[in-house]
Amino acid sequence: MGLNVAIVGVGPVGDRILRCLKERSFPLAAQPVVMATTARTEVLGDEEVQVHKTAPELFEGIDVVFFAGREGAKGASREWADVAIKAGAYCIDNGSDFRMYPDVPLVVPEVNMDAVTPNTKLIASPNCSTIQMVVAVAPLHRAAGIKRIVVSTYQSVSGWGLKAMEELEQQLCCLARGEEVPFDPCVFTRRICLDCIPHIDRFTASGYTKEELKMVNETRKILDSPEMQVSPTAVRVPVMIGHAESVNVEFRRPLSAAEARAILSDPVQSPGIVVMDGPAVDPHATASRKAPDELQYPTQVDILQDEYKDLVLVGRIRDDETVDHAINLWVVADNLRKGAATNVVQIAEKMIERGFWPGKV
Ligand SMILES: NC(=O)c1ccc[n+]([C@@H]2O[C@H](COP(=O)([O-])OP(=O)(O)OC[C@H]3O[C@@H](n4cnc5c(N)ncnc54)[C@H](OP(=O)(O)O)[C@@H]3O)[C@@H](O)[C@H]2O)c1
Structure with missing residues (x-):
């Protein structure tokens, strides 16, 4: 039992998310699906990882997607968050695209985890500073x-x-x-x-x-x-x-x-x-x-x-x-850990504690 996880973006933040999941024994049902703009293998979190070209079918069956891609019109969450949500996933975004949307909670788990409700599908993580x-x-x-x-x-x-x-x-x-x-x-x-x-x-x-x-x-x-x-x-x-x-x-x-x-x-x-x-x-x-x-x-x-x-x-x-x-x-x-990767993984950990995925974890 565990969650199916995807990571979009394999820069320093994507790398640290993979490390955090492993180090913090995050309950994974399978190896995270890792995506970027092109397919290749990369050494991430000290392991060789298959990176997939991001595609709609890769979000099927995923419980939580961590976005660690670039920002803006052609950025990862603008392009793929909707697709992931329609496929049934919760999305947690490191980028700034949705942070100030009134209906998107902007969350630091030590401070305002109550901003996340079961109806929240997209959660934004703040700027590192x-x-x-x-x-x-x-x-x-x-x-x-x-x-x-x-x-x-x-x-x-x-x-x-x-x-x-x-x-x-x-x-x-x-x-x-x-x-x-x-x-x-x-x-x-x-x-x-x-x-x-x-x-x-x-x-x-x-x-x-x-x-x-x-x-x-x-x-x-x-x-x-x-x-x-x-x-x-x-x-x-x-x-x-x-x-x-x-x-x-x-x-x-x-x-x-x-x-x-x-x-x-x-x-x-x-x-x-x-x-x-x-x-x-x-x-x-x-x-x-x-x-x-x-x-x-x-x-x-x-x-x-x-x-x-x-x-x-x-x-x-x-x-x-x-x-x-x-x-x-x-x-x-x-800035790469608590300022980005750790914060998004902690948000997912708190969601698990609060029963967001009953029967899975
Ligand atoms: N660095 C920090 O301290 C920090 C702190 C807080 C938040 N953030 C935010 O976290 C995010 C990632 O930061 P980073 O420093 O790791 O960035 P980065 O080095 O620029 O890496 C971005 C990654 O996203 C992928 N990507 C970009 N556009 C995409 C798209 N449309 N679809 C799929 N993948 C896409 C890129 O793929 P390719 O490799 O194929 O080009 C790359 O792997 C940014 O939004 C940043 O603002 C960063």
């Missing part, structure tokens, strides 16, 4: 009501897709060999290696990028707070995997950094979070070389460790001494 921020701020919002968020992101190149990871790797190799560093302006507008680019997705007339507006609109939808003020700046940094965010949160009611730290450290109030904000432990400290008196904090390298890759790490929790009832946080997560 939105997911990690709302996991971190939702418990604080429940405690003190968020009035305003000011966020700056430090987003890795894998958020763009496989081509961007290959480009950064190639640029680093050229740099190491002392060669001229090439770049493809269709990936990033500038050379990303040794630089930070305050430009993710297209600019809109307001001067904000579409990535930044996703953080505004998606946060309001997930937290069911249309009035919440969110002021974002999204920046691409030369990191392969993992996004970090500096988040300033102003509350409607008093909440100190110490109270926020206690809330975020409580796994019942704050599922999916690890707080790294205590005194640093220096394994090399000796009697003559004392541990430096520094604080612990998470970085994009920490998030790649097995124990953290499905979690959101929070540190640098401080009172904002310039505004009443405000704090600062540093939030880190793996």
Whole structure:
């Protein structure tokens, strides 16, 4: 017994969905059906996998489809979600195409799983930078009501897709060999290696990028707070995997950094979070070389460790001494795992728990 699963898209997110299903012992009736724009074999999740050219008959008998394809008119979910739903499948989409549709729930399981009902056939998963921020701020919002968020992101190149990871790797190799560093302006507008680019997705007339507006609109939808003020700046940094965010949160009611730290450290109030904000432990400290008196904090390298890759790490929790009832946080997560693949697999796991497939699991 188990579910028949399909995955559409075999970029870094599709690869991580396959890994998540295996690592989390997702109840599968058979090997997932994997699809892309062309048929071929590919190594995914460390195994050679048959990739099928996406076709209507491949959705027959499938219980849940994870979409990890490109976005837009010719993107995977625009082209195939309707077909999959008509064939009887629930669809969970990593892309942005349907996120703001009023009848499509936009879900982070730690925050708003109740938005999914048995009548929901299409579920959207938020943008990676939105997911990690709302996991971190939702418990604080429940405690003190968020009035305003000011966020700056430090987003890795894998958020763009496989081509961007290959480009950064190639640029680093050229740099190491002392060669001229090439770049493809269709990936990033500038050379990303040794630089930070305050430009993710297209600019809109307001001067904000579409990535930044996703953080505004998606946060309001997930937290069911249309009035919440969110002021974002999204920046691409030369990191392969993992996004970090500096988040300033102003509350409607008093909440100190110490109270926020206690809330975020409580796994019942704050599922999916690890707080790294205590005194640093220096394994090399000796009697003559004392541990430096520094604080612990998470970085994009920490998030790649097995124990953290499905979690959101929070540190640098401080009172904002310039505004009443405000704090600062540093939030880190793996954009391919919790920011995408883990989130969609967790949504399906919760649907199983809630009895969406009676008699099958
Ligand atoms: N990367 C992240 O951090 C992240 C985080 C959250 C959400 N997302 C979203 O997740 C999705 C996948 O991201 P990614 O980085 O893995 O993308 P990617 O590297 O661009 O890979 C996209 C995959 O989708 C397939 N595809 C595209 N159009 C298709 C269509 N019409 N029918 C069937 N397959 C199609 C492509 O097939 P071919 O291989 O045959 O070209 C490719 O395998 C995107 O919507 C992205 O916005 C990404």
